[in-house]
Amino acid sequence: MAQFMDVHTSMQGVTPEALLEAHRADLEIQGEEGVDFQQAWGDPVTGHVFCLSEGPSAEAVQRIHERAGHPYDEIHEITVTA
């Protein structure tokens, strides 16, 4: 398993309810790809949303995000933490 931080850059105006709904849509199907979405942080002003997850690959994370209707714009594999 690897850890990932994926980034969405065009979610300007995202509301708490919309982010929760988007996150729930991921959670509902994430098991089909062995992905575990852990947390999401959003800035409605800049439109950035950061999603922390664990999964087998960046592609698996993207497949879930795409099926849930919100593909990421970039992804980073997290191998160092502090």
Next chain:
Amino acid sequence: MAQFMDVHTSMQGVTPEALLEAHRADLEIQGEEGVDFQQAWGDPVTGHVFCLSEGPSAEAVQRIHERAGHPYDEIHEITVTA
């Protein structure tokens, strides 16, 4: 207090030890600006490091990061989470 995700984009090759040392340098002085750095996630390949913090302002976060030797490249105020 607000929550922030700041992003460094040029930390290619960052090691676990280097990230820990950078984080500790923030922690040592963060109290002077009322900032609380909570966690940092890094990808040595893309050079991205994401820092989650709480503090009075984005400028306060930057002052600590600058004094510790690693100013952020961008920052986002987190007002929605899931």
